[in-house]
Amino acid sequence: MKVHPLRPRDHEDAARVAISWLTERHRKGWRNAFEALLDLWRPEGPRDGWQLDEDGMTMVSINADEWLIARGEIHARGGPREINAYLLGRDGPFLTPGQRDWIAQLRALPQRLYRVTDVRPGAGMTLIDEFDLQADPQPVREISGSRSAKPGMLMGARIMEVGSGTGMVGHRELSGAIYPFSKPAEAAVQARARQVLAGSAGLKLHLDNRRDLLELEIARVWLDQWFAPAPLPQIQDTSTGDPLLLVTDHYLVLDAPALAASLAAQPDVSGDARQGWNRLIEGADGAQRSRSTINPGRSTGSRRAVPPHPAAGG
Numbered sequence: 001m002k003v004h005p006l007r008p009r010d011h012e013d014a015a016r017v018a019i020s021w022l023t024e025r026h027r028k029g030w031r032n033a034f035e036a037l038l039d040l041w042r043p044e045g046p047r048d049g050w051q052l053d054e055d056g057m058t059m060v061s062i063n064a065d066e067w068l069i070a071r072g073e074i075h076a077r078g079g080p081r082e083i084n085a086y087l088l089g090r091d092g093p094f095l096t097p098g099q100r101d102w103i104a105q106l107r108a109l110p111q112r113l114y115r116v117t118d119v120r121p122g123a124g125m126t127l128i129d130e131f132d133l134q135a136d137p138q139p140v141r142e143i144s145g146s147r148s149a150k151p152g153m154l155m156g157a158r159i160m161e162v163g164s165g166t167g168m169v170g171h172r173e174l175s176g177a178i179y180p181f182s183k184p185a186e187a188a189v190q191a192r193a194r195q196v197l198a199g200s201a202g203l204k205l206h207l208d209n210r211r212d213l214l215e216l217e218i219a220r221v222w223l224d225q226w227f228a229p230a231p232l233p234q235i236q237d238t239s240t241g242d243p244l245l246l247v248t249d250h251y252l253v254l255d256a257p258a259l260a261a262s263l264a265a266q267p268d269v270s271g272d273a274r275q276g277w278n279r280l281i282e283g284a285d286g287a288q289r290s291r292s293t294i295n296p297g298r299s300t301g302s303r304r305a306v307p308p309h310p311a312a313g314g
Contacts, residue, residue: 158177
C-alpha cells in the first residue's frame, strides 16, 4: 500500500475520532474486541487482578486502542469487520483527508523495535532499527515520549510519515503507541523477535503474518514486564567490586568460654559474647568493613554466623 505523507497537523485527533465513533456506534463490539486483545497479549491471569497504577492503565489503553485500529477486528453490522477498513469505508466516520491518511498509515506501516540514540526532551529523538544494521538513523518528532526516553533505551514504535505540502520538507513522528522496555526485559523481547524472524523465514510466512507476529510479541513482552517479579539485585563488595553471596549458618556451641577465648585471640576479630563478633577487613579505600559476623542466638548455647562470601573468586 502506498503511503502518502500528511500535511502538518492535518491528522490530529484521528485516533480519538475513530475510537469515539466505534464506542458510540458499536459499544459492545468495541469492548469485546478490546478485552479479547488484552487476553491475547496476556493470557495468564484475570485482568481484574492486574496491579497497574493509573499511568500504567493509560499506557495499556493507548497502545491497545491503536493496535485495534491498525490490526483488529470488530463484530459490527451482522458480522466480523476489519476495523481499519471499516473506518475508511463508506459506512465509517467522517474523517478529514489527513485523518484518513493517518488511519491508513497505522495499517500500512509496521511496528518495530528501535534503539534510542539521541534525545531532545520535549521535541524528539533519534531511533535506529534494532534488527536492521543497514538502516539509517530516524529522527522523529515526539513531545511526550522524549521527556522520559533515554539514549540506549529499547522500544517498540511505529514511525509515521508527515509531509509539509508541495515543495516543502516533511518529517517523521511516532504514531502515539510506544512500548518501552526496561533493561531486564530487553533480552526477552530480542529473543522473541529473533524467533519470529527466523521462524517466519523457515516457514515462508507472508510478510503480513510476520509483521503481525512480531508486533504481538513486542506487546506481550512489554506487558509482561509490568507483572514479572523484579530480579534480585546483585550485591557487590564496595571496595573490590566483587559479587557477594550472603550465607547464614546456625551452630550449636558446646563450649562457649572456649569459643570466646579463641575469637579474642584473633587480631582481626572484635566483639564479645554479649554483642557478638565481627571479623574486619580493610578495603582499598582504607575503611574497615565486616567480612563475617557471629551473633549470639536466642537459645542457650547457639550462635548464628553470617559470612558474606564472595560469589566468585576470593
